[in-house]
Amino acid sequence: xxxxxxxxxxxxxxxxxxxxxxxxxxxxxxxxxxxxxxxxxxxxxxxxxxxxxxxxxxxxxxxxxxxxxxxxxxxxxxxxxxxxxxxxxxxxxxxxxxxxxxxxxxxxxxxxxxxxxxxxxxxxxxxxxxxxxxxxxxxxxxxxxxxxxxxxxxxxxxxxxxxxxxxxxxxxxxxxxxxxxxxxxxxxxxxxxxxxxxxxxxxxxxxxxxxxxxxxxxxxxxxxxxxxxxxxxxxxxxxxxxxxxxxxxxxxxxxxxxxxxxxxxxxxxxxxxxxxxxxxxxxxxxxxxxxxxxxxxxxxxxxxxxxxxxxxxxxxxxxxxxxxxx
Amino acid sequence: xxxxxxxxxxxxxxxxxxxxxxxxxxxxxxxxxxxxxxxxxxxxxxxxxxxxxxxxxxxxxxxxxxxxxxxxxxxxxxxxxxxxxxxxxxxxxxxxxxxxxxxxxxxxxxxxxxxxxxxxxxxxxxxxxxxxxxxxxxxxxxxxxxxxxxxxxxxxxxxxxxxxxxxxxxxxxxxxxxxxxxxxxxxxxxxxxxxxxxxxxxxxxxxxxxxxxxxxxxxxxxxxxxxxxxxxxxxxxxxxxxxxxxxxxxxxxxxxxxxxxxxxxxxxxxxxxxxxxxxxxxxxxxxxxxx
Amino acid sequence: xxxxxxxxxxxxxxxxxxxxxxxxxxxxxxxxxxxxxxxxxxxxxxxxxxxxxxxxxxxxxxxxxxxxxxxxxxxxxxxxxxxxxxxxxxxxxxxxxxxxxxxxxxxxxxxxxxxxxxxxxxxxxxxxxxxxxxxxxxxxxxxxxxxxxxxxxxxxxxxxxxxxxxxxxxxxxxxxxxxxxxxxxxxxxxxxxxxxxxxxxxxxxxxxxxxxxxxxxxxxxxxxxxxxxxxxxxxxxxxxxxxxxxxxxxxxxxxxxxxxxxxxxxxxxxxxxxxxxxxxxxxxxxxxxxxxxxxxxxxxxxxxxxxxxx
Numbered sequence: 001x002x003x004x005x006x007x008x009x010x011x012x013x014x015x016x017x018x019x020x021x022x023x024x025x026x027x028x029x030x031x032x033x034x035x036x037x038x039x040x041x042x043x044x045x046x047x048x049x050x051x052x053x054x055x056x057x058x059x060x061x062x063x064x065x066x067x068x069x070x071x072x073x074x075x076x077x078x079x080x081x082x083x084x085x086x087x088x089x090x091x092x093x094x095x096x097x098x099x100x101x102x103x104x105x106x107x108x109x110x111x112x113x114x115x116x117x118x119x120x121x122x123x124x125x126x127x128x129x130x131x132x133x134x135x136x137x138x139x140x141x142x143x144x145x146x147x148x149x150x151x152x153x154x155x156x157x158x159x160x161x162x163x164x165x166x167x168x169x170x171x172x173x174x175x176x177x178x179x180x181x182x183x184x185x186x187x188x189x190x191x192x193x194x195x196x197x198x199x200x201x202x203x204x205x206x207x208x209x210x211x212x213x214x215x216x217x218x219x220x221x222x223x224x225x226x227x228x229x230x231x232x233x234x235x236x237x238x239x240x241x242x243x244x245x246x247x248x249x250x251x252x253x254x255x256x257x258x259x260x261x262x263x264x265x266x267x268x269x270x271x272x273x274x275x276x277x278x279x280x281x282x283x284x285x286x287x288x289x290x291x292x293x294x295x296x297x298x299x300x301x302x303x304x305x306x307x308x309x310x311x312x313x314x315x316x317x318x319x320x321x322x323x324x325x326x
Numbered sequence: 327x328x329x330x331x332x333x334x335x336x337x338x339x340x341x342x343x344x345x346x347x348x349x350x351x352x353x354x355x356x357x358x359x360x361x362x363x364x365x366x367x368x369x370x371x372x373x374x375x376x377x378x379x380x381x382x383x384x385x386x387x388x389x390x391x392x393x394x395x396x397x398x399x400x401x402x403x404x405x406x407x408x409x410x411x412x413x414x415x416x417x418x419x420x421x422x423x424x425x426x427x428x429x430x431x432x433x434x435x436x437x438x439x440x441x442x443x444x445x446x447x448x449x450x451x452x453x454x455x456x457x458x459x460x461x462x463x464x465x466x467x468x469x470x471x472x473x474x475x476x477x478x479x480x481x482x483x484x485x486x487x488x489x490x491x492x493x494x495x496x497x498x499x500x501x502x503x504x505x506x507x508x509x510x511x512x513x514x515x516x517x518x519x520x521x522x523x524x525x526x527x528x529x530x531x532x533x534x535x536x537x538x539x540x541x542x543x544x545x546x547x548x549x550x551x552x553x554x555x556x557x558x559x560x561x562x563x564x565x566x567x568x569x570x571x572x573x574x575x576x577x578x579x580x581x582x583x584x585x586x587x588x589x590x591x592x593x594x595x596x597x598x599x600x601x602x603x604x605x606x607x608x609x610x611x612x613x614x615x616x617x
Numbered sequence: 618x619x620x621x622x623x624x625x626x627x628x629x630x631x632x633x634x635x636x637x638x639x640x641x642x643x644x645x646x647x648x649x650x651x652x653x654x655x656x657x658x659x660x661x662x663x664x665x666x667x668x669x670x671x672x673x674x675x676x677x678x679x680x681x682x683x684x685x686x687x688x689x690x691x692x693x694x695x696x697x698x699x700x701x702x703x704x705x706x707x708x709x710x711x712x713x714x715x716x717x718x719x720x721x722x723x724x725x726x727x728x729x730x731x732x733x734x735x736x737x738x739x740x741x742x743x744x745x746x747x748x749x750x751x752x753x754x755x756x757x758x759x760x761x762x763x764x765x766x767x768x769x770x771x772x773x774x775x776x777x778x779x780x781x782x783x784x785x786x787x788x789x790x791x792x793x794x795x796x797x798x799x800x801x802x803x804x805x806x807x808x809x810x811x812x813x814x815x816x817x818x819x820x821x822x823x824x825x826x827x828x829x830x831x832x833x834x835x836x837x838x839x840x841x842x843x844x845x846x847x848x849x850x851x852x853x854x855x856x857x858x859x860x861x862x863x864x865x866x867x868x869x870x871x872x873x874x875x876x877x878x879x880x881x882x883x884x885x886x887x888x889x890x891x892x893x894x895x896x897x898x899x900x901x902x903x904x905x906x907x908x909x910x911x912x913x914x915x916x917x918x919x920x921x922x923x924x925x926x927x
Contacts (some may be wrong), residue, residue, distance in 0.1 A: 065507060086513035094511055101504040106526045115522070116512035162508075169512065453632045455853060456901045458860025461878070461894060468882035468890060469643040545759040549864050552761050553879055568765060572868075575765070576773045583769070586762040593757040 004077055006205050007039040007062065007173060012071030014057055029276045031057040032068070033229035036304075041172065044199060044206040046220030046237075048213060048252065050274050054229040055209045059175050062207065063094045075173070086120060093166035097178035099158035103150045110146040112161065116168050131168060139164050139194075156187035160194065167198070175207045180215060192218050213256045217241070222310075225249045228274055228285045231304060235311035245313040247290050284316065292317045346602045353595040360412040367405045372560040375400035383580055394584055397570065403581065407588055410562045415592070417474055417557070418543040421481025426536050428482060429489025434524060436490070437497025438516050447494070451487040459484040459546055467555035477556050481543050492535050496528045530607050537600035541593045548589050564589045621913055629906045636898050637891070641684060644887040645677060653885045654697055671697065688895070694888040696881075703892040706877065713783050714862060714873035717792055721858060724793075725800040726851060732801065733808020733847075734840060737816060748805060755802025760861045764795040764868040781870035792869045796861050800854050807850055811843040818842075852905050859897060 012035050015028040031054045039045055047055045060066045062073055067082035074080065078088060096102045103112050113132050117123045136143070139160050150158060159179065166174055176195070180188040196219060199206060210216050216223055223240045225233040225248065233246040244250050272289045279285065283298040290297065294316060302314040307322060335344060359366065376399065381387075383395035383403070394403035436447035463480040470476050500506060500523070509519055550556035551565030559566075564585045571582025644650070651668045652659070659667075668674040672683060687694060693703050736748040771791060772780035779788050816839050825831075866875030874893060881890040 063511060065510065089511060089513035092511075094508075096504050096508075098504065102508055104505045104523050104527070107523075115509065115514075119509070119512045119514045119518055165508075166511075449628065449631070452628070453635055456632055456856065456898055456905065457636060457894075458856050458863075458897075460860040460863045461897065464863065464878060464882045465640055465643065465890065465894060468885055468887075469640075469647040471648070541757065549759055549761055553864060553867060555879070555882060565761075568761065572765060575769050579769060582765050586765060589762060590758050593759070594753070597753070597757050 005038040006041045006043070006076065007207075008072075008074040009038070009058075009062065010036050010072045010074070012036070012058070012061060012068045012073060014054075014061055014066065015069045029279055030054075030229045032061065033279070034071075035226075035229075035231055036071075037224060037231065037234065039173070039205055039207065042199070042203045042205055044208065044219060044221045045224060046208045046210065046216035046222070047224045047226055048210060048216045049226035050211060052228070052274055052276070053226045055226050056177055058226070059094065059177050059207065059209050062173075063092055063175050064089070065094075090120060090169045091172045092175065093169065093171040093173070094175040094177065095159070095162045095166055095179055097181050099155050099162055099182070100150060102162050103158060105150050108147050108149055109141075109161065112150075113146075113165050113168060116165060120169060132164075135164050135167060138198075155183050156190060159183060159187075159191055163191075163194065163198070167202070167204075170202075171204070173205045173207065175209070177209045178211070179208065181210065181212065188215070189218075195219060213252055217256075225252065228276070228278055230285060231312075231314065232286070233311075233313045233315075234304075235308070239308060239311045243308065243311070245307055245311070245318045246315050247292060247317070248286055284314075286315075290317075294320075296320075346599070349595055349598055349602075353592075353599065356411065356592070356595075357415060360408055360415055363405075363408045363412050367408060369402075369405060369409075371406075371409060371562060373401075380574070380578055382578075386580075395578065395580055397567075397581055398574065403567075403584060406562055406567065407564070407585055410564045410567055410585065411588060411592070413474075413557055413561050414544060414547055414551075414564050414589075417477050417547050417563075418481065418540060421478040421547075422485065422536060422540050422543050424478070425482045425485035425539075426489055426532060429486040430493050430525075430528070430532055432486065433490035433493025434497050434520055434528075437494040437501065438520055438524070444494075447490060451491055454483065454487040459542075460549060463546065463550045464553075464555055467550065472550075472555045473558050474561070477547050477550060480550065481546060484546065485539050485543065488539060489532065489535055492531060493528055496531055497524055500524055500527055534600060534604045534607060537596060537603055541596040541600065544589070544593050544596065618913070622910060625906060625909055625913075629902045632902050633895070633898050637688070637895050638681070640891050640894050641681060642677075644885075644891065645680065648885075650697065650885060650887055693892050693895075696889040697886045698884055699886075699889075703889045706889060707874065707892055707896065710872055710874050710877045712873075713871045714866070714875060717789055717796070717866075717871070717873065718859065718862065720789075721793060721796050721800075722855060725797045725804060725854070725858065728797075729801045729804025730808050730844070730847065732805035734812055734843075736805065736809040737812030737843075740813065745809075748809070752802045752806045752809075755798045756806065758798075759864075760795050760799055761864045761868055763798055764791070764865055767791045767795060768868070783871060788869075788871075792865050792871060795865050795868070796858065799861065800858055803857075804847065804850070804854060808843065808847050811846050812839060815839050815843040848908070852901075852908050855904065856901055859901075 012032055013030055014032040015030045018027040018029055033054070035054075035058060037045075047058065049055050057066065061068050062080060064080050064082055064084050072079065075088070075092060078084075080088065080092070107115075113136075114123075114125075114128050117128045117131065133143075136146075141157075141161075141164075145153075153161070163174075179195070180191050183191065192215065195206065198204060206219065208216065208219050217237065220237055222236050223234065224231055225240075225246065227248050233240070233244075233249045235243075240249065241253065244253055274289075278288060281287070281298075283296075283300060284290070284293070284302055287293045287297050296316045300316070302316045302319065304312045304314045305319055305322075307313050307318060313319070375396075378392075378396050378400035379398055381392050381396040381400075382390050384390050384393050386395075392402055392404070394407070396402055397406065432447050432450075436444040459480070462483050463477065466476045466480050466483075470479070506519055506523055509523065514522070547556060547563065548565035548568070551563040552569045554566075554569070556565055557563035567585035568582050568589070571578075571580075571585065574581050651664055651671070651673055655663060655667060665674070672680060675683070684694065695701065696703050696706055699706055732748050732751075736745045739745050768780045768791065771778045778790055780791070782788060824837075862873065862875040863879055864875075865871075866873045867879055870876070874897075878890060878893040880886075881893060
């Protein structure tokens with residue numbers, strides 16, 4: 001398996017029908033519109049974007065919870081889709097935004113943790129204990145918490161339980177959809193640090209989805225910026241912040257609250273709201289909100305082109321500038 | 327011991343739980359006595375004693391050995407009421423149980439699998455709701471013959487759709503929940519999910535609906551027996567007793583009224599217990615069953 | 618919209634057909650109608666004569682197709698006992714039932730909704746408590762018990778009203794009351810809770826603050842929205858009401874469809890029973906269809922939904 005990327009997403013599209021009253025023609029909007037990227041083992045990739053940009057749908061496609069309309073997702077060379085076999089399920093796991101919704105309120109902690117093992121291989125209790133107990137200790141839980149129910153734990157604790165549960169099957173890729181958005185700020189750092197610690201211990205790859213740039217900054221090695229179903233920029237964390245290219249990315253970074261009032265912030269004010277209607281017009285999806293839109297932007301969708309090693313941008317303005325420089 | 331009970335009762339009253347406790351106890355007492363009837367009051371239901379016919383009850387004639395009098399064939403009304411309650415409850419509960427099983431099964435399948443299964447089940451529910459329950463009972467009594475079996479079948483056919491509809495609604499809601507999705511991530515099949523998660527989480531709703539429907543079943547059985555299309559002699563039912571008592575309404579009114587009161591009492595208790603159970607759960611249920 | 622109408626109509630027809638066929642097969646497969654008619658000791662000749670005249674000697678599928686084509690043509694067959702077309706018998710008895718049911722349906726809806734609204738508006742006051750008590754009583758006492766109690770009180774003890782048959786308006790009073798109490802209780806309970814829900818919504822407060830009079834608030838804003846769940850249930854209430862007719866007509870010896878069906882069931886007169894079932898199902902299904910179509914015409918969301926799921 002050497003040389004093969006852990007995850008390869010190729011030109012994936014996912015569309016949903018828009019229901020209209022009297023019209024019989026089906027109209028669609030693309031939640032994920034021609035997305036391609038790769039991940040290596042042990043890598044940590046963050047996907048950032050506003051709500052409605054398709055990041056959650058993309059995560060669900062990769063997790064095998066939805067079926068892509070077009071395109072291919074390969075994990076270690078095997079196809080990922082909604083009806084894939086149990087075996088494949090072991091390697092890709094996911095944790096959600098709302099920890100309490102992610103666990104069955106009527107199941108005790110032991111039941112919750114044991115469920116993946118039981119579904120996969122109908123393991124005996126003694127065997128399951130061998131796997132679960134060490135993980136339990138790493139997370140800071142004691143044996144008597146095993147008989148407790150979800151409502152007896154705090155949000156942060158439940159999220160840790162969910163992380164624990166997802167690790168029970170020793171996955172290679174963990175998708176985290178807004179893992180800390182519903183937690184208190186003080187707990188957020190705890191969870192993120194826990195995730196980082198686990199990554200180095202277990203050579204896990206992470207795909208972290210968030211709308212919060214500071215979360216993405218904290219945990220990612222590489223960042224993908226999405227807008228209305230498309231990737232607009234992707235780079236290593238360092239490059240993205242040091243050499244921001246796409247106007248949308250600039251606006252996102254500028255919006256990060258700065259705790260130091262003495263530092264002046266360059267305000268890149270983003271006007272308007274992302275709306276699906278933009279998909280029905282030709283040209284760049286960002287045209288309505290971009291200060292630097294030009295005639296080409298209204299006409300043609302920009303391609304993802306490299307601006308540096310490992311740094312890609314989809315923006316006519318950037319590409320025109322780059323050509324001028326060369 | 328009494329010193330411990332009284333404060334406990336007062337606390338329950340404050341919590342509003344005293345009434346439901348009394349209600350539950352009285353209902354269980356009735357059920358216990360009714361089902362123990364052959365042990366407590368062993369009689370031959372077919373035996374008549376014409377010499378004692380139409381004796382007065384004790385509240386009319388204080389010398390009477392019969393608490394509630396006797397009927398036109400000389401049989402002790404009180405004992406017959408106890409046996410009739412037994413039959414009515416046994417039939418209603420059996421019917422209710424099987425309709426719960428059928429309703430939950432079809433509702434869960436429809437909700438979980440969707441597609442054709444859902445279309446078929448919803449269509450069947452619609453068909454069933456287009457027919458009055460009494461008509462189902464009448465047709466069944468006419469074709470397969472009246473009796474316990476036809477009533478149980480009538481109850482099953484009448485009540486499964488309400489349960490199925492509610493189960494289906496709950497399952498569809500649950501299907502969206504994140505923990506069910508998590509189970510899919512581990513590779514759980516629909517069957518796994520139904521048994522491990524769905525059944526537990528719909529249990530309370532189903533129990534409430536079952537209890538509330540039980541009252542309806544008791545009434546359905548009585549109505550059918552009243553028309554002679556239900557329980558057949560030598561077994562007796564409260565409905566039969568009311569019907570038989572109709573001819574004597576003008577003089578021995580207790581023959582019809584006493585069994586009527588028992589029907590009302592049973593139905594009332596079950597309804598109130600069901601209402602209390604439902605109020606204890608979330609208010610969402612009010613809209614789920616449209617009551 | 619057209620698609621919805623077509624699909625919904627097909628479903629309605631399928632419902633009628635399914636129930637009708639079930640009754641047919643149940644009646645043919647659960648015993649021998651000829652034996653029921655002639656009794657245990659019929660001679661072979663009389664058995665064969667009766668069987669062939671009633672077409673009961675044909676194989677089951679042929680019988681089914683015969684009856685089905687008869688249904689489509691409008692020929693519903695003859696009653697086993699009365700030797701007259703079932704349609705005639707039915708029509709003859711329709712009068713008392715229609716007279717009673719039409720009044721009951723309108724009255725119970727109106728009174729039920731009225732009670733519910735009053736109870737909701739006068740929430741927790743004496744009126745509300747009285748109506749709620751009435752609701753509990755009405756929902757738990759079966760209609761035949763009401764009938765018996767009413768006869769006892771008003772016919773035997775007070776001698777105010779007749780207890781059986783038809784002849785004048787007075788004969789319908791007690792049947793009307795027996796039939797109505799249950800549904801009134803049920804509808805008023807539902808209306809009350811729907812109204813309470815609606816009245817606690819924010820837009821009601823907004824309307825009040827606008828200065829609209831209290832009764833306008835209640836009727837215009839509250840009632841209109843509260844009525845939605847109630848009207849949805851009314852369709853089912855009509856089914857229950859007609860269900861009650863079987864017992865109530867029997868108790869009061871009203872010569873209506875209810876007693877006709879019960880007697881048909883008791884004497885195993887299957888063509889007659891099947892016809893009664895057919896007409897009732899057709900009526901309910903048709904009414905439901907009309908209600909659904911008018912809902913769909915008013916609320917676009919229903920039109921666009923999946924055709925099978927609600």
